[in-house]
Amino acid sequence: MKMIARQLVSSIGFVVLASAGAAAAPIPELIQKDGRYALMVDGAPFVMFGAQAQNSSNYPLALKKLWPAIKDMNANTLEIPVAWEQIERVEGKFDFSYVDTLVAEARKNKVRLVLLWFGTWKNTGANYAPEWVKFNNQRFPRMLDKEGKPIYCLSPQGEETLKADKKAFVALMTHIKKIDEAHRTVIMMQVENEVGTYGYARDYAPKAEALFNQPVPDAVLKRKKSPVALAASGTWKQVYGDYAEEYFHAYSIASYIGEIAKAGRAVYNLPMYVNNSIRDPLEEPVKPWNKNFASGGPTFDVIDIYKAAAPAIDFAAPDIYSPDSKKFVATLDKFQRPDNPLAVPEMSNAAEYVRYAYLVLGRGAINFSPFGIDYADYSNFPLGHKATDKTMVEPYAKIYSVFRPMERQWSRWAFEGRTYGVAEGDDRAPQTIAMKGWKGTISFREWQFGEREYFKDVKDLPANTEKPNGGVAIAQIADDEFIIVGQYARVKIDQADGKPTMWARVEEGYYDPSGKWVMERNWNGDQTDYGLNLTGKPVVLKVKVGTY
Secondary structure: OOOOOOOOOOOOOOOOOOOOOOOOOOOOEEEEEOOEEEEEEOOEEEOEEEEEOOOOOOOHHHHHHOHHHHHHHOOOEEEEEEEHHHHOOEOOEOOOHHHHHHHHHHHHOOOEEEEEEEEEEEOOEOOOOOHHHHOOOOOOOEEEOOOOOEEEEEOOOOHHHHHHHHHHHHHHHHHHHHHHOOOOOEEEEEEEEOOOEOOOOOOOOHHHHHHHOOEOOHHHHHHOOOOOOOOOOOEHHHHHHHHHHHHHHHHHHHHHHHHHHHHHHHHOOOOEEEEEEOOOOOOOOOOOOOOOOOEOOOOHHHHHHHHHHOOOOOEEEEEEOOOOHHHHHHHHHHHOEOOEOOOEEEEOOOHHHOOHHHHHHHOOOOEEEEEOOOOOOOOOOOOOOOOOOHHHHHHHHHHHHHHHHHHHHHHHHHHOOOEEEEEOOOOOOOEEEEEOOEEEEEEOOOOOOOOHHHHOOOOOOOOOOOOOOOEEEEEEEEOOEEEEEEEOEEEEEEEOOOOOEEEEEEEEEEEOOOOOEEEEEEOOHHHOEOEEEEOOOOEEEEEEEEEO
């Protein structure tokens, strides 16, 4: 969907909270300006300080173990599945009782919702399709391998499958509009989940073979250039060579998803996105698929194909389960594009990922949501945290607790391109931030007092810095003023041209509900002589600098 930039509301503190009988708040939408994006909720920019539930928490009784975790985490948005199998167990008979309970309880807990449609595909498989779909191969065909044998994945060429999935999704969107149009509790939809196929490049059934040997659609040719110089037009193989099978599969799946999203938006026009299990972002040059990721999913190398085939989808987003700092940064680089807003809707909830909140939020993302945060007796380890209790969410809660009071301000600053963020790298090296007229230097594993050179003989290390866990997010709110949030880091700000610089004010405080800054104390002396030292308890600093 083409996004049109709109003028921001002048007062970010004004938030319309629709109630029964009152006029509905504006429908959530994505807007863009100069390559930056904002998710508009209640008419103002909104960042999802989110949390994603476990896959099997999408039932009324299971929600009891979810809301306490959301509260403890200080999240403002819950991402949670709605499964095709649960709303249409019998074909043509829809049951939205879970959706009704979920939306009502979300309102009670003052949390927004992103609904994850587990339909034809979830993690590439058909597990969440109803039984009447996944066991009827004749009506709902599966992909065929090169030997003509059916595999685990439903075919994106299945016309009846698309028809049935689309019907169920439209019914869901119709119901959401009916129960939520006046409240806007549901602010976004994810259409399918981590699509593609593991171990198979594409569908080799006769219909797919015929399409593969047809000319590449013009819409794809205009957006996706071949990594190697081949024919300007022709069949997928003629145009894309060794990349052809992955690209064709991506087009097939994207077209399927695009049809579902288009039909759903015609009923209730919420923003919609796709997520994916990522491929290696450090691979240069990008090589053809070789059974090393889910072929056909919206990985960074085929975003252009998804844009061409599924214009009803607003963006593609990565699900990140590699703590490697270089890969994490590279993934953000690949997905944050002028035509694709940055969002991290799913990420490991392990402790080593906490630092990335500052990086993601500082880069202007519209969403940051660790996965599997409910207090169900199921651990995500080794991909996630070992714990399933409050100790799992506490590190994220500390960060959310300082951002949430200024969430509307931060959302506006991010949309205006005023925010920056870093996460401590695995190499523990200092990092620099180029801001308007100023340079920020962020270092890690520092004592709160003094410089490194003072303590060359000290063998101890600052407490709780055994592993990389530092991060800083900065908003430049005026030419010489900054909001700084962070932990386990030291921040210095210098004039970009090298002029002598000193702190004018370093106020610790917070924003009240009206958007007014409230100072608790002013840092000076030992607290500023060696930079601003941020401990494990995140604080909000309002900083002014000057030159002499």
